[in-house]
Amino acid sequence: MPNYITILPEQLANQIAAGEVIERPASVVKELVENSIDAEADSIEISVEGAGVKSIRVADNGRGMSADDALNCLERHATSKIQTTEDLTKIHTLGFRGEALPSIASVSRMEILTRQKDDLSGTFLSVRGGKLKDVKSQGAPIGTTVMVRQLFFNIPARRKFLKSAETELRHITRSVMLSGLSHPNIGFRLLHNDRERFNLPKANDLMGRILTVFGTKTADHLIPISGEHASVSLRGYIGRPNLTRKSRQDQLTFVNGRPFYNSVIHHAIREGYATAMPHGRYPFTVLFLDLSPRMVDVNVHPTKREVRFGQERLIHDFLSDLIRQTLLEPPFSRSELTQSDEGLADSSSVIDQSPPPKIPQSTPRPAETNQTRRGLWDPHQKFRSDMKQPVLPLRSSSAPSKTEGENEPNILGLANQSEPRHKDDSNEYFHLNNLIQINKCYIIAPVKSGFWVIDQHAAHERIMFEHARKSLRENLTQSQQLLFPLTLELNPSEFQIVQEYHELFEKLGFGIRFFGGSTVVIDSVPISLKNSQEEQIFRDMIEDLCQYDATKLPVEDHILATYACHTSVRAGQELTQAEMGALIDTLFSTPQPFVCPHGRPIILQFTYDELEKRFGRH
Structure with missing residues (x-):
């Protein structure tokens, strides 16, 4: 009988393992940086070219490796972090599997230069596609430098599925x-292409690092949090609800x-x-849980992203x-923690609440014929409004209402649509x-x-x-x-993100100046933005671009959504009758x-037949 099961060559096994551990250039950076941290480095420099596809260089001033350790680190499951099964229950290091370096070496051209403090010279290794090409003694600073070139050069299929250079750089x-x-x-x-990114x-302390990364404005809205319970401790910062x-x-x-x-x-x-948190919004947190390694399993995901x-x-x-108690402490007021969703909907609206100006009457429609229906409107007939006309804000809910039949200003600056539209009887009409x-919704x-x-x-979203x-x-x-x-x-x-899409933001109407470091100044905003929500909107647009997937929408459509x-x-x-009528009228001119720009339905249709079935009339 023939045998079908074979033992894979070591190089192929490493490439398969690399497929789980090394997903993209950022995976290489993460693994190498974690090795540097475990080596007790206090200075780490990461330099990439071509968003990490061309080259990645990570240099640290940690302990370094001996010549024998440098050779052993290329073997699968060779590690200094654990020795026995029992060690898996008390992991204190970031790495422990011994998979990263051999996995990286199997899908790239890798060089390692390392020296320990007491060694007179360092060790240089060169590996290509998992095969050792050169080993020699060489002068080197204390610590370890790993250079990875031509990532996935021998797995073109994996390289083909990488995202754009900008996306890969964001992950790094x-x-x-x-x-x-x-x-x-x-x-x-x-550094990227020899230019310092940050x-x-x-x-x-942690606050010092938060100030450097996120700036003083974010730091000013953070509340320190700490506590202990049953061998679990928490420390860090949480954002105020605003x-x-x-x-x-x-x-x-x-x-x-x-x-x-x-x-x-x-x-x-x-x-x-x-x-305290508005619906659809998420708090800013930097939280550190410290607990016994026996209480957490970090070995449940190939890249160690998830824990159990x-x-x-x-x-x-x-x-x-603990979060709830911290938010209730002074100077925090209880009223900030009991905001209703309804109140938040109004306060977060970017629609101008001031009464709009009077709008001229729209162009008169043709006279009614025997085939038209008074008070009915055909949603399938395209009514093309002048899209160059600025979209006007809603009237204030507190503004005095107009009498029925009076031409009221509305969302799009159109007069009340009371004239009928013609369509064959087999089609639908709106009354x-x-x-x-x-539900005001x-x-x-x-x-x-x-x-x-x-x-x-959703309807107004499509129009806008x-x-x-x-x-x-x-x-x-x-x-x-x-x-x-x-x-x-x-x-x-x-x-x-702002640097990458600066031109697009400018086209939208945002005047942006770079002010040094990671600070930007916004001098002007699109004319349709109101209610002092400019900063939140701008930050939300940045967040959306951070998660942008070029396979779904063009970037312009993504940010416009x-x-x-x-x-x-x-x-x-x-909304008034006039505003609802104008909203529907203009919606069907799009x-x-x-469907809204995010892919959600705008309209649900219910037929009389469905109602009669539900009420048992059939």
Whole structure:
């Protein structure tokens, strides 16, 4: 009988292991930096070219390696971190598997130069695709320098699936930033194509490092937090409820000095803030959990991104309770912790709440014929409004209402649509005079076959998106100068985004000046931004670009979707009949009236047949 099972060659086995451990250039940087930290270095320099694909160089001033150790480190599962099975339950180092260096060496051209303090000379090794090419003694500074060139040169399929250079560089920047936050006593310097991206000098404490990475404005809104319970201790900083983010990107958590992700911990953070955090927003946190290595398993993910806790419920309750108690301490007021979602919807709206100016009547429509229906509007007939006209704000909910039948100004500056539109009887019609708003969020529009439910925010979002896209493409955007320019201190990843997409921000109407370090000054903003929400909107746009996936949307559409979301009417805003009619009218003049720019539905249709079935009339 033939045999089918064979033992893989060592080089192929290393390449398979590299597929799990080394996903992208940032994975190489992470593994090499962690080795430097474990080697007790207090200065680490990372230099990359071509976003790490061309080369990655990590140099430290740590313990270094002897000649024998330098050779052994290229063997799979060769490590100085653990010796026995029992050691797996008391891991105090960042690395421990002994997989990183052989995995990196198998998919690149790698060189290692290392020297220990008491050695007269260092050791140089050269490896190509996992095969040792050269070993020799050579003069070297104390510590270790690893040079990785032509990453994935022998696995073209893996190289093909890498993202753009900008995206890969952002991942590298974030990886180094996380290492810098978890080890403020170590200096970090990152260079790309011989240009310094950021420099984190050694700090005396965590707050010193936070100030360097995020700036004073963010640091001023942080609250120190600390506590202990049942051999679990927590330290770090949490943001006040007014310091929020659009995603969990700045919800940073570390366990025993290791950055990690755990859904239970993120749920505990959310529960700790409770109603203090607006819906859809996330708090800023830099939290360090310190506990016995026996209580946490860091060996559940190839890249050690995720961890598993032995007593998740205990840690969850301890964390959420401590956050809640910390937020209640002076000078924090209880009122800040009991904001309702309804109140937040109004306060976070970027729609101008002042009464709009009078708008001229729209162009009269053709006279009614026998085939038209009074009070009905055909959603399938394209009504092309002048998209060059600036989109006007909603009236204030406190403004005096107008009498029925009077031409009211509305969201898009259109007069009340009371004239009918012609369409064949087989098609749908909206009864513009019978629109109903429910929950200050949805519009009920009766149609011939039943009724439609329209999400007012999603509908206006589509309108604003198309308006902004047209303005951007035709260079019609308008800016307003800020009386007091905004000064924003960004973290390295955010600053990189602004540099990369500076031209796009300028086209949108943001006037940006680089002010040194990671600081930018915004002198002007798009004219449609109101209510002093400019900084939050700008930061949200940066966050969205940090997570941008070029395979889903063009970058312009991606950022315009965020812009449209913030400049659209919010849930909780009451609309008049005229405003609802104008919203629907203009929605169906857009190319895609049924889906918002983020891909969510705008309209749900319900037929009379469905209702009759539900009520048992069939």
